[in-house]
Amino acid sequence: MLFPESWLRSFVNPSVSTDELAHMLTMAGLEIEGTAPVAPPFSGIVVAHINEVRPHPNADKLRICSVDDGSGELLQIVCGAPNAAQGLKVPLARIGAVLPGDFKISKARMRGEDSFGMLCSARELGLSQDHGGLLELNADAKVGQDIRSALDLNDTIFEIKLTPNRADCLSILGVAREVAALTGAGLTVPASQPVAVAHQDTLPVTVEAPDLCGRFAGRIVRGVNAKAATPEWMKSRLERAGQRSVSALVDISNYVMLELGRPTHVFDLARITGGLTVRWAREGESLTLLNDQTVDLSPDVGVIAAGETIESLAGIMGGAATAVSLETTDIYLEAAFWFPEAIAGRARRYKFSSEASHRFERGVDFKSIPEHIDYISSLILEICGGQAGPVNDQTLALPLRQPVSMRLARCRRVLGIPVTADDVRDVFTKLNFSFTEQDDVFSVTPPSFRFDLEIEEDLIEEVARIYGFERIPGNPPSAPAVMLHTNETRRSEHDLRHLMAALDYQEVVNFSFVEKAWETNYMGNADPIGLLNPIASQLEVMRSGLIGGLIANIQYNQKRQQSRVRVFELGRIFRRDPSVTDGDLSVAGVRQPLHLAAAAWGPAEPEQWGLPVRQTDFFDVKNDIERLCSQQAQKLRFEAVVHPALHPGRSANVLLGEQVIGFVGELHPQWVQDNELVHPPVLFELDVTALQQMHFPDYQEVSRQPAVFRDLAVWAPSQLNVQDLLDTVRNNQQDGQFLDIIKDIALFDVWKDPKSDSQERSLALRFTLQDPSATLEDTRVDQCMNAVLTLLVEKHGVRKR
Known part of the structure; x- marks a missing residue:
């Protein structure tokens, strides 16, 4: 928000400099992003009156002006401006004047004629880029007056950046309240005396939606002159606040909005048929706005209608059908309180923003509506004339101002300083808060213009702001150096991140909001959790898996000529679960487990001379999972599975017991093609809770006895999983005779005759045998291997190769 310092100081004028004022506001939470002078430095320029203009004898485009600069003598000025005319008042740079850019004026001779100064355009004074002619001044400007005083150029433009909760400061009055509280200077509020009622005409208004509009007020003003000129003082303030002048009626409405924070709307009464109705829009209705944009309305958008005709978007923007014009003579002036939740997000839905919606969706004062209507009415009557009717004020459902309590002890603890009860009283008094005090507990009733005071911490923030952040000492924190206990049976999230980094993966953080197609395609989720107000149209649902974001990361990197990508993310997913109830860290009906997902794409190893280039495959990533679960290797299993995101023959579930x-697997060929990837990535996603569980380290002495290795090759049905063979042997080690010496089993060969139609394949297993207390003899080894073969034949019908 922009505003001139002079406008602010007309409300409150503390004895501090411009820089001090800007610093003070910033330290109070109203950040001043920058200040800029209204005009650049220049001197020696005064108001002058052109008495006579005659042609230059030696140049067709130049003229000789006789100019009165208030010194008592007429000056001869040679000028080439097309608008130089007798009787005009313009800026004159006298000899010795310094223009912006350190350009000094001296006596000049132009085509044989002397020129004792220069008449200036707005561009030459640095006021605008207009250089089509001289800057024309008001006829009542005093000749000889310094131009900086005449145009009030010794002013500064403040640019303030407000946080969304401080809607009360979206006006000069709101900022002035803060300055008064910070400095103790007196606050002068524009007087709003009741306007004399000249007729009894009213416009009937029906409010059908009290959840949309809590208060509606308006009055008819007849006989206005819409062609009246906006006063220069008002036009100047509007322009310096970033608003262009449109017409007197529009300018007055904008002026009151900037000055008091009160958005209002002016209807052309002649264009309203019957009365007005405030209601929610109906399906299929549309409206052409003041900006000529036609919008299709939905039932959650508020409107003001006249009969079946929609006149405006409630609290956002008026319609073109009832807009005032220079031919308007009778108007209806409206001011209302619209509930913030009924306005929030509606303008953004239609891809525009308005000054009114920006304020209403944050909260506007609902108490001062009648006074503000009188104030704007007085300005209209003063500038445009007319006769005002009575104010029709309907109060339907105003927000309840529930008292907010603040404990002094809590305030001291949060701020870390020993503020006293007197300090708190002083702060709340400066802010004009209505409060009570009992047993060091302050109870504050929020003013009607403060929608940000809801909890105890809000009041503590007010104390800190007005007490002064700079008065809070910057003491270094102190903490006892106590060694914390380490849970050796649980890995932290940071440990998992370090493990993934050691496996050559880089961490990414993706949005929890994803495209709906990702949920359908990758997770098979036909009913994802939707967002009521998405930050972008495509990010409309909550993710129930992490792999969609990783695939997008790979696609992004491929388009930027990256040939090898290995990324992981540790984050929460969101799934519907009716059994979940509301809690401090939970939302009813939504389960939010923590998952770890990774994707590997491109060569298995960085390109180098010692290894041939080989694309990452399923078994590379499977090995990464085994290293992640090395503490639970005995329980880790992989089972083939069909997953909507993965290749049907190259995917598996990951099990612990x-x-x-x-799951783990190669991306489905369909999604590889849709994402235009040159190679399929291999992905996995695991539950973090399971990965965090570890066994307490149980160290055993390394056996001094040598290990014995034996191979066993069997013919097994093609559909038989190798994992089933391994499980059978391990499950019978305790009960089975001779099997207790088996330490490890590894599959080292799979073969099938390509010319045979047999449904069998050869599986070659290598057994590691060892007894910790005695050297194994051939007889015992043979007994073990025969027992293994017998067990596999009985359980799975294999035969020895």
Whole structure:
């Protein structure tokens, strides 16, 4: 928001400099992003009156002006401006004047004629880029007066950046309240005396939606002159606040909005048929706005209608059908309180923003509506004339101002300083808060213009702001150096991140909001959790898996000529679960487990001379999972599975014992093609809770006895999983005779005769055998291997190769 310092000081004028004022506001939470002078430095320029203009004898485009600069003598000025005319008042740079850019004026001779100064355009004074002619001044400007005083150029433009909660400061009055509280200077509020009622005409207004509009007020003003000129003082303030002048009626409405924070709307009464109705829009209705944009309305958008005709978007923008024009003679002036939640997000839905919606969706004072209507009415009557009717004020459902309590002890603890009860009283008094005090507990009733005071911490913030952040000492924190206990049976999230980094993956953080197509395609989720107000149209649902974001990361990097990508994300997913109830860290009906997902794409190893280039495959990533779960290797299993995101023959569930903790696999060819990837990435996603569980380290002495290795090759049905063979042997090690010396089993060969139609394949297993207390003899080894073969034949019908 922009505003001139002079406008602010007309409300409150503390004895501090411009820089001090800007610093003070910034330290109070109203950040001043920058200040800029209204005009650049220049001197020696005064108001002058052109008495006579005659042609230059030696140049067709130049003229000789006889100019009165208030010194008592007429000056001869040679000028080439097309608008130089007798009787005009313009800026004159006298000899010795210094223009912006350190350009000094001296006596000049132009085509044989002397020129004792220069008449200036707005561009030459640095006021605008207009250089089509001289800057024309008001006829009542005093000749000889310094131009900086005449145009009030010794002013500064403040640019303030407000946080969304401080809607009360979206006006000069709101900022002035803060300055008065910070400095103790007196606050002068524009007087709003009741306007004399000249007729009894009213416009009937029906409010059908009290949840949209809590208060509606308006009055008819007849006989206005819409062609009246906006006063220069008002036009100047509007322009310096970033508003262009449109017409007197529009300018007055904008002026009151900037000065008091009160958005109003002026209807052309002649264009309203019957009365007005405030209601929610109906399906299929549309409206052409003041900006000539036609919008299709939905039932959650508020409107003001006249009969079946929609006149304006409630609290956002008026319609073109009832807009005032220079031919308007009778108007209806409206001011209302619209509930913030009924306005928030509606303008953004139609891809525009308005000054009114920016304020209403944050909260506007609902108490001062009648006074503000009288104030704007007085300005209209003063500038445009007319006769005002009575104010029709309907109060339907105003927000309840519930008292907010603040404990002095809590305030001291949060701020870390020993503020006293007197300090708190002083702060709340400066802010004009209505409060009570009992047993060091302050109870504040928020003013009607403060929608940001809801909890105890809000009041503590007010104390800190007005007490002064700079008065809070910057003491270094102190903490006891106590060693914390380490849970060796649980890995932290940071440990998992370090493990993934050690496996050559880089961490990414993606949005929890994803495209709906990702949920359908990658997770098979036909009913994802939708967002009521998405930050972007495509990010409309909550993710139930992490792999969609990783695939997008790979696609992004491929388009930027990256040939190898290995990324992981540790984040929450969101799934519907009716059993979940509301809690401090939970939302009813939504389960939010923490998952770890990774994707590997491109060569398995960085390109180098010692290794041939090989694309990452399923078994590379499977090995990464085994290293992640090395503490639970005995329980880790992989089972083939069909997953909507993965290749049908190259995907598996990951299990710890009987619990499925995730999946791993190569991306489905369909999604590889849709994402235009040159190679399929391999992905996995695991439940973090399962990964965090570890066994307490149980160290055993390394056996001094040598290990014995034996191979066993068997013919097994093609559909038989190797994992089933391994499980059978391990499950019978305790009960089975001779099997207790088996330490490890590894599959080292799979073969099938390509010319045979047999449904069998050869599986070659290598057994590591060892007894920790005695050297194994051939007899015992043979007994073990025969027992293994017998067990596999009985359980799975294999035969020895």
